[in-house]
Amino acid sequence: MEYNHRETEQKWQRFWDENQTYRTDISPNKPKYYVLDMFPYPSGAGLHVGHPLGYIASDIVSRYKRLKGFNVLHPMGFDSFGLPAEQYAIQTGQHPAVTTEQNIARYIEQLKNIGFSYDWSREVRTSDPAYYKWTQWIFMELFRSWYNKDTDRAEPIETLLEKFATNGTTDVNAVCDEDTPTFTAAEWNAMSKRESYEITLKYRLTYLADAVVNWCPALGTVLANDEVKDGVSERGGYPVEQKLMRQWMMRITAYADRLLTGLDTIDWSESLKEQQRNWIGKSVGASVKFPLVKEERRKGGEEERNLDAVSPSSFIEVFTTRVDTIYGVTFMVLAPEHELVPQLTTPEQRAAVEAYVNAAKMRSERDRMADTKTVSGVFTGSYCINPLSGEKVPIWLADYVLAGYGTGAVMAVPSGDQRDWTFATHFGLPIVQILDTQKDLDKQADNTKEGHYINSGIINGMTYQEATQTLIAWLEERGLGKGKVNYRMRDAVFSRQRYWGEPVPVYFKADPDGKVLPYLIDESDLPLELPAVDKYLPTETGEPPLGRAEGWRYHPKGKANTSPSPETGEGRGEGYEYELSTMPGWAGSSWYWYRYMDPKNETSFASKESINYWRNVDLYIGGTEHATGHLLYSRFWNKFLKDRGYVPEEEPFKKLINQGMIQGRSNFVYRVKGTGVEGTAPVFVSQSLLDGRDVTPLHVDVNIVENDVLDVDAFQRSRPDLAEGATFELDGDKYIVGAEVEKMSKSKFNVVNPDMIVEKYGADVLRLYEMFLGPLEQAKPWNTNGIDGTFRFIRKFWRLFYGENSDGSDKWLVTDEEPTPAELKILHKTIKKTQDDIENYSFNTTVSAFMVCVNELTALKCHKRAILQDLVLILSPFAPHITEELWAALGNEPGTVSKASFPTFNPAYLVEDAFDYPIQINGKVRTTISFAIDRAASDIEKEVLANEVVQKWLEGKQPKKIVVVPKRIVNVVV
RNA sequence: GCCGGGAUGGCGGAAUAGGUAGACGCGCAGGACUUAAAAUCCUGUGGGCCGUAAAGCCCGUACGGGUUCGAUUCCCGUUCCCGGUACCA
Structure with a gap:
């Protein structure tokens, strides 16, 4: 009888389900191993054959590690909040929870079809209130924390309040808003409760701010930078515009340095780490203030040219990584959007400047980036003073300077920076050499740091290191600048103007003087559940969809609800207005690996016991598209949770593999x-x-x-x-x-739908074939054509166990005969290859080793239990169904193949007593000769030279040299 | 532009402490079994040359150089492909 994959696979899938074969519990006496897949968003289209690739690899590792004696945590869940369900709800009126539920059911069915060893009792869904209760709780903890730069970690807000009460802001070294005031302890203690609370809002790790956001009118929502591609939304492809909105923000920048240095401690691919490094974009340099020229201020005339009113005072601040080049500054360039532009523009230049600013506005970000060749800019008419040289420096505008990076202003050094050089050459501005090693300045800029400074006042004759130190000290002494580290990464916007996400556990209360401030709801009121709405669209007044929820207001327990609605003044006594935005897609996925550890816990996001046992993820497999989104936010939240003592590890994902598409x-x-x-x-x-x-x-x-x-x-x-x-x-x-x-x-x-492949060829074949296709990390096209090879392999493997009697019935072929050395050699060579390859995540070569093994055993007509039982075990991580069936047929307790032990590799079986040496003449193989392994090199030499083929090639000449590499090769040089 | 990865038969891919290039599989060709087909099994399969055959020779891992007894592997340069990205001061 031929192997019946349909019947057998379904039988075992049912068995595993009913017997909870893959259920995992804490067992302190076993080493733990945590294998995680990036959980999917359950889309309406279901899985195609590309999705399970990473899941198959992680399942193989999980099953392998179990056989190796590890207690393996291998869960699966769903990132079930998201835009597509909401879009569908907008079109059909169907509640997203309903469609999400249906999609998840289909996903689970498809996943179970492939025979994964997930502990389904640990499944999580981010849209489940029992789950997002803890997403909301983490948000609250972030709100209740500040970042202490002295201890370099997040602390409860109470430690900040203590500092304020004893010493005011003097001892406080915090990551906080720019406009945070300084005060003494006495001032602090004299403040009203509301005033002091308002100040703490500037320190909390989550805070409200007016932020320029990517507003997508079509979706009625705000998108993160990584959700916007080429100026349109990644999902749906709708246009996106820049808009200023009041948003919840996350102070991820507080962690910039730790996110950077932590990369050196984890086993991720270099390209992925590099992407995160670029995203964080650390640059070390200095900020320098260039005072504005006073005479210019005087003769400015009446038209709003009162520079004394310019905030914060009369200078332009720049960030530079090359403060040593400051004597080479011949002009200043501001971004067209820079706030000082209107004040700096002289009446004569006004028309030109306005035209330029408007033109820059018209050009999309994309155009500005694509077009790096054209030089454009305009002179404002004003000047500032180089604080070092005292020289007058003209102030220009150019769109190569970006408002969003640094201070939006650049000190231009045409001799050292190519863009500045191009600009200077185009507009006829001077170029000053500052290092004696700079050359060809008439052709291009030279950014060397070598040599000694010239034309450079107090740093003349110095080297790069000396000059930088000297200048920063000089500037700091005079309050004109300081050493500064700048990051490209900005704080993360946390609000979304949409429905299908976690509600933010915040309400707004107006104080007697009318000031409206955000407050956390009481922890006992969690989860704050999503209310029903009539439509999933923004309200007529532009509020997010939650604004449609009738009577959805906060009523603190045991407190009078007397606050009127801040907008309308109505609603006295009806409770407080909730925050109406919801959390972004990345909120729920930034901590989910902890929930798997203890998914049903109602008193904490996971018990201390489970977290201290499972700790962090040993192997994480997923797509590279999450490089700067999910993987960065997860590291951020993990570090925060560690700072606050909730988790033990600094990094959540020790080893990460990106499966290829x-x-x-x-x-x-x-x-x-x-x-x-x-x-x-x-x-x-x-x-x-x-x-x-x-x-x-x-x-x-x-x-x-x-x-x-x-x-x-x-x-x-x-x-x-x-x-x-x-x-x-x-x-x-x-x-x-x-x-x-x-x-x-x-x-x-x-x-190509995996269900179809499973039906036709079986799940084991699908698993083997996906692995056989090529290296896991490499992108590769799916071609069902080749699947016959793995299909044949499975049946050939089956025939080692079963033959056919003359009446057509099954014939059990397995015998208890003693295996021969040749058979043991085949087995142990395969055991070694399997474990080496799995440890190296080289699954394609393992499959090929299995094929070779089965081919060789078939050729030897080997049906011996001593060989086949071990072969069943080593194949079981790849093909769990057929091996479970044969494991039982071999007389083992049914359903226990995953609870057995991986066979021990015995090198003794692989020892050879002879080796066939390839014999090269001048590097080309001409013949092979077999020599005993322990044969002396001099003997080998002699015999090789005596060989007939070698003699022929020598043509009677004496060899120049003979290279004998034991167990490798012999090369005769003529 | 910059950063990262890559280029091996008709196809997917193997082999890198430098040591017989093309494992394994697909496809293709021929054969066995069969009334026939499917399934299965066997043989061959990088290109070229020479031969009835056996055997043998030459070329060949994107391209051009180099190091070495020996290079797909190491070094220098070039081309092309894929992924990422920031005009980042």
């Missing part, structure tokens, strides 16, 4: 141009007969193509719109289709 392989049919239109019958030509004919390629469903041969009948049946009355020009009796690698997508008719 599985691309689609599209198939095409070719319709002759001019046919199939206006009632004419279409003519399709086989790809093999094209030969330059004028045709239109059309996508054809890959599921009706086999080995690039089209099932013509199926094509005509499934696409009557295309193939009605068509004629086909065949190559022999075959229509050969064309092929191209594209993204896997419905519109390209190249989606």
